[in-house]
Amino acid sequence: MNDRFVSIYNNEVEYNLPEKINIYDTTLRDGEQTPGVCFSLDEKLEIAHKLDELGIPQIEAGFPIVSENERKSVKTIANEGLNANIICLTRTKQADIDAALDADVDGIITFMGLSDLHLKVKMNKPREEINEICMNAVDYGKDHGLFVAFSAEDATRTELPKLIEIYKLAQEHKADRIHIADTTGSINPYAMQYMVRNIRKELDVEIALHCHNDFGFAVSNSIAGLLEGASSVSTTVNGIGERAGNASLEELIMSLKLLYNKDLGFNTQVISELSKIVSKYSKIPVPDSKAIVGNNVFRHESGIHVDAIVKDPFTYEPFLPEMIGTKRQIVLGKHSGKAAIEEKLDSLNIKVDEQKLLEIVKLVKEEREKGFEITNDKFDEILVKANIN
Known part of the structure; x- marks a missing residue:
């Protein structure tokens, strides 16, 4: 039943997506840069293991130069024997890369802000000198046997010719991947397509996307870039991260799988548990209306909806909750109809006639409109009022 359509039109369209798409998750690095978030080592290990169980091919485990504890955390994850490759973030500084080497990672993402604004405010050096610093970092990482990704921070506010210039240098210096960082979430999907398309014309190296969610x-920007030839995407669980967060891991995976017919082979049944773990340890509640993993996604109250869902869940659900390891919830309230009450009564092995059923429906609506949530205890009270023992 999970294979039934989400929309009949999705199957009518051919999507020009890369044959292989790599998701590198940065929950443990950019996710932890959410103000107020600080994962313990044990928490990081649990998240890393759950990401590995999901099937994430690359885990960005942290930023080793930040502190001695951070370096130890990254090193512990790198030596945990996970199937995922473990990478980390570094500035374009030898000390950062040495810290990464000491942490035993498989690779690094070395970055530099390259917009005119970043160069003026942060570096105050000519672009030619900055380009040389960046390539020295790429060379140093490659010379030490690392997978090296070069990331242009604030790429989406950098003039395209300047970006292409340094990306070409990165390719010449044998960088394994170049990253387009939408650092302030300031690009739209059409502009992202334009950007990736024109970079792809000039380069023959893997392109990755690191998108923030400010708008x-x-x-959407991640998928737009994939459609134009990017093949690697950065995500975080629950979309956490600086400011408005990053591209949501669960939204990207399920959108590609069900809306773009691109199944990346992930064990999606662990998504709900992974979301809860990250929410618990980050202390960031998942909004009830959050796509894919929000509590209300498979929670139904409206009588019209419940009546149809009992007969066929696909009437009001795009996919079955079991796909992400969760369950459907039927909520009793002012919008409830006979179908919801019948299902609740069936779960209690209680049979009533039509007249009594309508009486219970009426009592449920009245109690909810008085401000009472229809909990199991409240429903028991309603049954007593209706003389149901």
């Missing part, structure tokens, strides 16, 4: 476009 709510992080997942």
Whole structure:
């Protein structure tokens, strides 16, 4: 039943997506840069293991130069025997890369802010000198046997010719991947397509996307870039991260799988548990209306909806909750109808006639409109009022 359509039109369209798409998750690095978030080593290990169980091919485990504890955390994860490759973030500084080497990672993402604004405010050096610093870092990482990704921070606010210039240098210096960082979430999907398309024309190296969600476009921008030849995407669980967060791991995976017919082979049944773990340890509640993993996604009250869902869940659900390891919830309230009450009564092995059923429906609506949530205890009270023993 999970294979039934989400929309009949999705199957009518051919999507020009890369044959292989790599998701590198940065929950343990950019996710932890959410103000107020600080994962313990044990928490990081549990998250890393759950990401590995999901099937994430690359885990960005942290930023080793930040502190001695951070370096130890990254090193512990790198030596945990996970199937995922473990990478980390470094500035374009030898000390950062040495810290990464000491942490036993498989690779690094070395970055530099390259917009005119970043160079003026942060570096105050000519672009030619900055380009040389960046390539020295790429060379140093490659010379030490690391997978090296070069990331242009604030790429989406950097003039395209300047970006292409340094990306070409990175390719010449044998960088394994170049990253387009939408650092302030300031690009839209059409502009992202334009950008990736024109970079792809000039380069023959893997392109990755690191999108922030300031305008709510992080997942859309990621998919837009994939459609134009990017093949690697950065995500975080629950979309956590600086400011408005990053591209949501669960939204990207399920969108690709069900809306773009691109199944990346992930064990999606662990998504709900992974979301809960990250929410618990980050202390960031998942909004009830959050796509894919929000509590209300498979929670139904409206009588019209419940009546149809009992007969066929696909009437009001795009996919079955079991796909992400969760369950459907039927909620009793002012919008409830006979179908919801019948299902509740069936779960209690209680049979009533039509008249009594309608009486219970009426009592449920009245109690909810008085401000009472229809909990199991409240429903028991309603049954007593209706003389149901």
